[in-house]
Amino acid sequence: RKEVEQDPGPFNVPEGATVAFNCTYSNSASQSFFWYRQDCRKEPKLLMSVYSSGNEDGRFTAQLNRASQYISLLIRDSKLSDSATYLCVVRRDYNQGGKLIFGQGTELSVKP
Amino acid sequence: NAGVTQTPKFRILKIGQSMTLQCTQDMNHNYMYWYRQDPGMGLKLIYYSVGAGITDKGEVPNGYNVSRSTTEDFPLRLELAAPSQTSVYFCASSYSTLEAGNTIYFGEGSWLTVV
Numbered sequence: 001r002k003e004v005e006q007d008p009g010p011f012n013v014p015e016g017a018t019v020a021f022n023c024t025y026s027n028s029a030s031q032s033f034f035w036y037r038q039d040c041r042k043e044p045k046l047l048m049s050v051y052s053s054g055n056e057d058g059r060f061t062a063q064l065n066r067a068s069q070y071i072s073l074l075i076r077d078s079k080l081s082d083s084a085t086y087l088c089v090v091r092r093d094y095n096q097g098g099k100l101i102f103g104q105g106t107e108l109s110v111k112p
Numbered sequence: 113n114a115g116v117t118q119t120p121k122f123r124i125l126k127i128g129q130s131m132t133l134q135c136t137q138d139m140n141h142n143y144m145y146w147y148r149q150d151p152g153m154g155l156k157l158i159y160y161s162v163g164a165g166i167t168d169k170g171e172v173p174n175g176y177n178v179s180r181s182t183t184e185d186f187p188l189r190l191e192l193a194a195p196s197q198t199s200v201y202f203c204a205s206s207y208s209t210l211e212a213g214n215t216i217y218f219g220e221g222s223w224l225t226v227v
Contacts, residue, residue: 004154043202043218044155087154098143098162099170100204100216102154 003027003101006088010107017078021106023071023088030101032091033064035073037084038105044087047073078110114138118203118219125193125226133188133222135203143206144186145170145216146178148199155202161186193226200224 006023013019025033033050048055050062050071061074071088088103118135125131137144142163147155147170157170161180175197177189186205190197200223206216 041221043221045218046215099157099160100145100206101157102147104152104154 001026002104004088004090004103006086006103006106008106009085010109012109012111013078014111015078015080017110018074018076019078019108020075021073021086021088021108023073023103025069025071025088025090025101027090027092027101028069029093030069030090031093031098033071034089034091035060035062035071036087036089036102038087039084044102047086075108078108080110080112083108083110116203116205116217116219118201118222120222121220122223123225125190125224127193127195127226129193130189130191131193132190133201133203133224135186135188135219136184137186137203137205137217138184139205139217140183141205141207141217142183144180145204145206146176146186146188147202147204148172148197149202149221150199158188158201190224195226198224198226 004025035047036044037047038044050064054063059076063072085105085107087105090101092099116137145160146158149155156172159178161167167178200221203219204216
């Protein structure tokens with residue numbers, strides 16, 4: 001079993017749709033959680049950190065459930081520019097090296 | 113604002129050749145990483161370093177070597193290139209403590225093809 005697993009894609013949605021991505025992680029010692037965005041042939045870039053209380057940044061909402069070891073990302077009113085691959089990322093406890101573990105990514109394609 | 117700089121951006125290697133991917137960061141980050149990304153896959157950790165003089169294996173270290181003689185530089189060496197090493201390689205760096213922030217900064221990637 002992979003340490004970080006995401007919904008298999010791709011997700012093809014029309015502009016304005018709401019789309020949700022799910023992610024589970026297996027290492028209970030994981031300490032920090034993130035969503036990264038990766039455009040085609042580009043490096044990943046931080047979209048947002050994920051906090052236990054849930055957090056929102058404009059049209060993006062991230063949720064964390066430590067008990068279920070589950071992370072989600074909700075995108076409301078999707079735009080063409082949201083088309084990208086979204087990577088769920090977990091950072092291990094610093095006692096385990098503080099390494100970042102990446103999910104395989106979920107591709108989103110927003111169509112006009 | 114250089115951030116993380118990696119070179120070369122593109123390279124074609126013949127089987128059995130060796131090469132070094134260079135990575136340097138100017139943010140005084142303790143942690144540095146090398147990842148590879150195969151098509152349609154997430155990033156897999158090759159090696160990482162928590163500070164100058166210290167390196168550790170990641171998930172997929174076979175066929176690679178690293179060194180960390182300075183805080184700024186973290187080169188990745190391929191000794192005997194194999195077709196399985198055809199991939200995109202990303203160098204990254206971050207602070208070492210939660211208090212200092214969790215953001216990881218990536219270089220722009222190096223596209224390597226072994227033929």
